Amino acid sequence: MDIESAKLISMGLVVGLGVIGPGIGIGLVVAGALQAIGRNPEASGKIITNMFIGIAFTEALAIFALVIGFIIKYT
Amino acid sequence: MHEGISIHLAPLALFHIGTISVTNTFLTALTVSILLILFAFFATRALTLKPSGFQAILELLITYPYDFVRDTLGNDRLAERMFPVIMTIFLFVLSVNWFGLLPFVASIGIHASVQGISEFIPFFYPGATDLNMTLALAIIAFFTIEIAGIVTLGALKYAGKFITFKSPLAFVVGIIELISELVRLISFSFRLFGNIFAGKVLVLVIMLFVPMILPVPFLAFETFVGFIQAAIFALLTLFFTKIAIELHEEEHSSPVPSGEKVHLTI
Numbered sequence: 290m291d292i293e294s295a296k297l298i299s300m301g302l303v304v305g306l307g308v309i310g311p312g313i314g315i316g317l318v319v320a321g322a323l324q325a326i327g328r329n330p331e332a333s334g335k336i337i338t339n340m341f342i343g344i345a346f347t348e349a350l351a352i353f354a355l356v357i358g359f360i361i362k363y364t
Numbered sequence: 365m366h367e368g369i370s371i372h373l374a375p376l377a378l379f380h381i382g383t384i385s386v387t388n389t390f391l392t393a394l395t396v397s398i399l400l401i402l403f404a405f406f407a408t409r410a411l412t413l414k415p416s417g418f419q420a421i422l423e424l425l426i427t428y429p430y431d432f433v434r435d436t437l438g439n440d441r442l443a444e445r446m447f448p449v450i451m452t453i454f455l456f457v458l459s460v461n462w463f464g465l466l467p468f469v470a471s472i473g474i475h476a477s478v479q480g481i482s483e484f485i486p487f488f489y490p491g492a493t494d495l496n497m498t499l500a501l502a503i504i505a506f507f508t509i510e511i512a513g514i515v516t517l518g519a520l521k522y523a524g525k526f527i528t529f530k531s532p533l534a535f536v537v538g539i540i541e542l543i544s545e546l547v548r549l550i551s552f553s554f555r556l557f558g559n560i561f562a563g564k565v566l567v568l569v570i571m572l573f574v575p576m577i578l579p580v581p582f583l584a585f586e587t588f589v590g591f592i593q594a595a596i597f598a599l600l601t602l603f604f605t606k607i608a609i610e611l612h613e614e615e616h617s618s619p620v621p622s623g624e625k626v627h628l629t630i
Contacts, residue, residue: 338436341596342603346544349551355558356550363373 300358307354314347371565375494376478376485388486389494392469396459396491426451436606442516446605449508453501454598457492461560461590464490465583470564492560492593495553502552505601510545513608521611548604552597559593 290298322340326333377385407422415423429451434443463469466488473486491497513522526542528534563586570579 334435338603341599342607345551345555345596345600345603348555349547352551352554352558356554359373 296361300362303361304354304358307357308351311347311351311354314350315344318343318347370483371568373561375489375496376483378474378485378487387494388473388489389491389497392463392488393460393491393494393497395488396456396463399463400455400459429454433602436602437609439516439609442512442605442609446508446512446602449504450598450602453505453601454594457501457556457597458591458594460491460497461594462587463488464492464560464564465586465590490560490564492556493564495557498553498556499549501556501597502549505552505597505604506549508601509548509604509608512605516609517611522608525611552600556593556597559589563589 318340322336322343325336329336375387375389377387378391379386407418411419430443430447433447433450434440437443437446469488469490470486472488473484475482476485477483478485513525517525526538526545528538567579567582567586570582
């Protein structure tokens with residue numbers, strides 16, 4: 290295998306494997322938030338605020354995978 | 365890339381001014397900025413104290429986000445200062461994203477040679493597919509957040525959030541917070557870039573396979589994604605500002621805020 294094909298395969302693997310965890314994580318975050326809203330609809334404003342912060346932190350991990358994918362591909 | 369579909373990570377340069385290349389994404393962002401400025405100028409020219417029709421709609425569109433910002437920050441003076449920045453980010457990102465979905469974008473252009481290969485260069489291309497633009501917005505958001513924190517808490521107190529010698533654990537947590545503060549630059553810029561770029565590639569691929577009816581739901585989805593990403597960018601700026609202006613010391617003297625108590629008695 291030459292270096293170019295190794296780079297392509299590893300880029301695909303990095304992004305593909307890297308988004309599994311954050312995918313599950315965002316699902317858990319949103320599931321928790323929706324349950325909380327279901328139990329206490331009055332507090333939905335605060336819950337949604339914190340949900341977005343949680344999603345942002347979780348999603349950042351997927352973004353790191355994407356960044357590393359780009360670094361592998363273009364360096 | 366192979367025949368029929370051309371995907372570029374870097375934006376294509378339309379022409380050069382000196383050593384600065386004017387790219388199609390830059391032209392899009394510039395056009396959107398000019399349109400927004402013109403809209404703001406003409407929409408606010410004939411304001412009356414008693415709003416009617418068009419002005420009432422505009423006021424509703426501005427007051428609702430303003431109330432949200434004020435409620436989130438819980439500080440009227442800071443909300444007055446932060447709201448223009450946050451709303452500008454939202455409006456600019458939203459306009460750039462939606463402008464990128466218009467029919468003439470990425471379809472009218474010129475043929476020019478890029479690195480020796482003849483390539484089709486559109487005049488307009490979705491602005492957020494250029495990392496330069498999203499990184500610029502991320503830097504603006506980053507400095508807005510940091511300056512809001514420093515102005516509200518004072519430089520020493522704000523630095524104390526990150527570098528503390530109270531306990532070894534607090535020190536480590538502070539270092540981690542400092543890193544996560546800097547990492548926001550990457551996550552902010554790549555979130556917007558990744559979403560819009562992936563959306564553009566998705567639409568291009570769908571258009572290559574089924575050019576007639578199938579792209580419509582995907583374009584509708586892209587409209588939604590464009591709005592959501594604009595909202596996320598603005599909301600995260602707001603929430604991180606809220607985190608920056610708060611001192612996270614253990615202040616559990618009043619577990620139930622006074623507002624909640626009033627609410628419970630009703």
